[in-house]
Amino acid sequence: MPSNSTPGRRSLREGAWGWLFVSPMVLVLGLFLVLPILMALWVSLLHWDGQSNPFSGQADFVGLQNYRNLFTEDGLDRALFATSMRNTLYYVVLTVPLQTVLALFLAIMVNQRMLRGKGALRTVFYFPSVTSSIAISTVFLFLFQGSGAVNRMLGWLGVKGPNWFADPRGIVWVVLGWFGVSGPAQGGGSAGHGPLGLSWSEWFSGPSVAMCTLILMAVWTTSGTFMLIFLAALQNIPRELEEAAALDGVNRRQLLRHVTLPALRPVLFLVLTLGLISTWQVFDQVYVMGKGAPGNTTLTPAYLSYSAGFDNADYGQGAAIAFVLLAIILLLTALQRWVLRERDAKPKRKPKGADRATR
Known part of the structure; x- marks a missing residue:
């Protein structure tokens, strides 16, 4: 005992x-x-203007009305929220894969043993990640404005540059416009309605030119950080695995698929999760580069939550948007974890009579 x-x-x-x-x-x-x-969470159940104490009973308790305004009630709140979700969906779908692939490519490149100037290259690739996002957003704003450097360079090539931050059309209709195909008016509907009250043409019109600029800036500024994460993981892969694969006659593509990527699976989950969270929460670039303009095509849920609280004094609506965004991030992270989980190989079934044959 x-x-x-x-x-x-x-x-x-x-x-x-x-x-x-x-x-x-x-x-x-x-x-x-x-x-x-x-x-x-309690504030998201109130209609609160931010002036009184939300726990003293002075604010109006509305229950789930703030959430119903976003999903089921027709009105401006639902329209703006649907537009912000569409914009952010394109932003996430394009930014996360691009920055992950670019970061992995840069990490593999600077991890080469025979490469000269590794330290200088790592510094150059990582430098945009440590620069202030507000400063970079301001620089991009000047570069892509109507009289900016990008349009001037296009003018030297004989191409008339667009007014990057004034065209509210999606990139799909911009490209089709080059072939004489005109799209529906901005905000107009098509036959039937899509999710959250937006027309299907609005959902499938693609990101605006201004949003594409934000995507380009996000990929450029975040790839350096993820490159360092991949680089640390690549340096932990035993050299014996690569040497054994080389002796078996494996080429670079097969080495990447069957040796490098399986070894990087935990780090890949980390990079994708960090990228997913940061892209769904994008705010400062949107705030600096137009506050949702043109035509709300760069509006995001994070900025919409801020605008609902601090511009419209509707903190309950802003908190509700924030919790919807939190639920989306948690759901997608769990889904991503399930997709990248370790899959145990199923044992092969022995043919009938195998045990008797070995006796």
């Missing part, structure tokens, strides 16, 4: 000491993370 109780008491004592040491961080997280989230 004493021999059985001693390990149990020891584990309880170790657990108590463990909780004692982590209690400061638990208190900090609870005070500055969990508690504000719960307070914001």
